[in-house]
Amino acid sequence: MAKKVASTGNEAVANAMRIANPDVCGAYPITPATEIMQRFTSFVSNGKAKTEMVLAESEHSAMSACIGAAAAGGRVATATASQGLALMWEMLFIASGLRLPIVMGVANRALAAPLNIHGDHSDGMGARDCGWIHLYSENAQEAFDNMLMAFRIAEHMDIRLPVMVGLDGFITSHSIETMEYLDDETAAKFVGEYKAMKPLLDIKNPVSYGPLILTDMYMEYRKAHDEVMKKVPGVVLEIAAEYEKLTGRKYGLFETYRLEDAEIAVVVMSSAAGTTKDVVDAYRDKGVKVGLLKPRLFRPCPYEQLGAALKHCKAVAVMDRADCFGGSYGPLFQDIASALYTQPTKPVMINKIYGLGGRDYMPDQAEKTIDELIQIAKDGKVKSVKEYIGVRE
Amino acid sequence: MKTWKEVNPGAVVTEPGSARKFKTGSWRANKPKWIEENCIHCLLCWVYCPDMSIKVKDGKREAFDYDFCKGCGLCALECPGKKGQKAIVMEQEDK
Ligand code: SF4
Numbered sequence: 001m002a003k004k005v006a007s008t009g010n011e012a013v014a015n016a017m018r019i020a021n022p023d024v025c026g027a028y029p030i031t032p033a034t035e036i037m038q039r040f041t042s043f044v045s046n047g048k049a050k051t052e053m054v055l056a057e058s059e060h061s062a063m064s065a066c067i068g069a070a071a072a073g074g075r076v077a078t079a080t081a082s083q084g085l086a087l088m089w090e091m092l093f094i095a096s097g098l099r100l101p102i103v104m105g106v107a108n109r110a111l112a113a114p115l116n117i118h119g120d121h122s123d124g125m126g127a128r129d130c131g132w133i134h135l136y137s138e139n140a141q142e143a144f145d146n147m148l149m150a151f152r153i154a155e156h157m158d159i160r161l162p163v164m165v166g167l168d169g170f171i172t173s174h175s176i177e178t179m180e181y182l183d184d185e186t187a188a189k190f191v192g193e194y195k196a197m198k199p200l201l202d203i204k205n206p207v208s209y210g211p212l213i214l215t216d217m218y219m220e221y222r223k224a225h226d227e228v229m230k231k232v233p234g235v236v237l238e239i240a241a242e243y244e245k246l247t248g249r250k251y252g253l254f255e256t257y258r259l260e261d262a263e264i265a266v267v268v269m270s271s272a273a274g275t276t277k278d279v280v281d282a283y284r285d286k287g288v289k290v291g292l293l294k295p296r297l298f299r300p301c302p303y304e305q306l307g308a309a310l311k312h313c314k315a316v317a318v319m320d321r322a323d324c325f326g327g328s329y330g331p332l333f334q335d336i337a338s339a340l341y342t343q344p345t346k347p348v349m350i351n352k353i354y355g356l357g358g359r360d361y362m363p364d365q366a367e368k369t370i371d372e373l374i375q376i377a378k379d380g381k382v383k384s385v386k387e388y389i390g391v392r393e
Numbered sequence: 394m395k396t397w398k399e400v401n402p403g404a405v406v407t408e409p410g411s412a413r414k415f416k417t418g419s420w421r422a423n424k425p426k427w428i429e430e431n432c433i434h435c436l437l438c439w440v441y442c443p444d445m446s447i448k449v450k451d452g453k454r455e456a457f458d459y460d461f462c463k464g465c466g467l468c469a470l471e472c473p474g475k476k477g478q479k480a481i482v483m484e485q486e487d488k
């Protein structure tokens with residue numbers, strides 16, 4: 001029986017990395033993911049993980065070291081956030097294009113300028129289309145579970161793609177919560193042995209990584225990447241089912257909360273989903289048919305399943321903890337709108353931008369959003385599709 | 394040509410030495426010409442060529458390998474030649 005402990009989100013991620021025992025970790029710590037690396041390097045120093053630490057001079061170099069090590073044939077993991085993830089951007093595409101199963105914890109944080117170190121999804125959304133698999137976590141427990149499952153997803157022989165696991169900077173990375181660790185032996189068995197695929201160090205079968213692919217072949221590789229992405233949701237569910245048998249904790253492509261018979265719904269990712277669920281309960285007690293959907297597998301985006309889960313609603317609010325500048329809606333709104341586009345029935349949709357740069361997301365913000373949805377469901381009148389909430393006017 | 398179903402995951406090259414099949418000579422706009430009588434066989438061109446397009450046999454410079462020479466002109470620049478007469482000059486490809 002797993003025992004309940006107090007842990008920060010970062011500690012949970014570091015422990016998942018210790019259990020997976022990577023061969024190599026290229027690292028350049030950054031707030032609020034610093035504690036992941038600090039704790040993990042302590043594990044390495046104390047012999048609890050047999051990982052070769054490569055402490056690089058920047059995140060670009062850290063990811064480059066991870067790429068080299070993964071191509072050489074090792075299990076590789078690292079962690080970063082914000083500016084660090086932004087600096088890795090070029091190498092993120094190389095990791096995914098070379099189909100290297102690197103696992104990375106990301107303590108999601110705002111992007112400068114203005115400089116800000118707090119919880120926000122701008123970093124993850126900026127890396128949205130880099131060919132990685134993205135999983136997002138509501139709390140420390142989910143961060144731990146997602147990290148363990150991330151190794152299995154990334155290293156699955158049908159997938160072989162890098163995975164980033166998001167947890168909200170400070171809100172989840174630094175808060176101490178109660179959670180359950182899986183005992184090391186069971187967890188290590190679940191993660192399993194690493195199987196290298198065409199490693200550079202197999203000198204009997206020499207290979208080269210990173211060739212020039214021009215007009216005659218580039219599209220074929222891009223199409224192959226898109227096709228392998230299509231297999232990801234199935235593998236994510238298969239591994240989640242196996243994990244559920246060990247832990248009793250159920251994971252899907254997304255979580256639905258009181259959504260089945262809901263007339264109105266809120267779509268919200270990561271830690272803010274917890275606050276919103278409480279408010280959903282309060283409205284349900286008053287007889288309001290409101291539900292919630294919390295994306296977990298953000299990339300590849302399970303459009304069909306998301307659309308099917310929301311199509312029966314009359315009105316849906318999508319909460320974005322990041323904005324896409326240039327007159328556009330928030331990134332999550334765009335995905336949910338795309339998911340519903342192909343459905344025969346569609347709810348009226350609104351987009352709220354909340355919590356940027358760690359601004360507190362309070363229950364009254366969820367209440368006001370739900371009140372607005374109730375009104376839209378009644379009269380169909382939308383005063384503004386996109387709105388910043390919790391901002392001084 | 395391979396379809397997307399047949400390509401190696403991650404574009405990993407599994408056939409050693411297959412770069413030989415990728416002939417880059419067609420990229421050339423300018424072509425180096427060897428003037429043998431000015432050549433002192435110092436092999437500086439062989440050292441500087443980024444594409445191994447200078448053939449050498451028994452310590453003596455031989456003809457260019459135009460299958461791979463991209464016409465960068467480094468060899469012509471570096472060539473000392475004989476008494477100030479270059480042993481490599483660059484000409485327009487279509488000449
Ligand atoms: S650099 Fe010029 S002189 Fe020297 S070997 Fe080459 S062609 Fe001959």
Ligand code: SF4
Binds near residue numbers: 425441443446
């Ligand atoms: S022109 Fe450039 S590529 Fe061609 S032989 Fe000279 S150095 Fe080599």
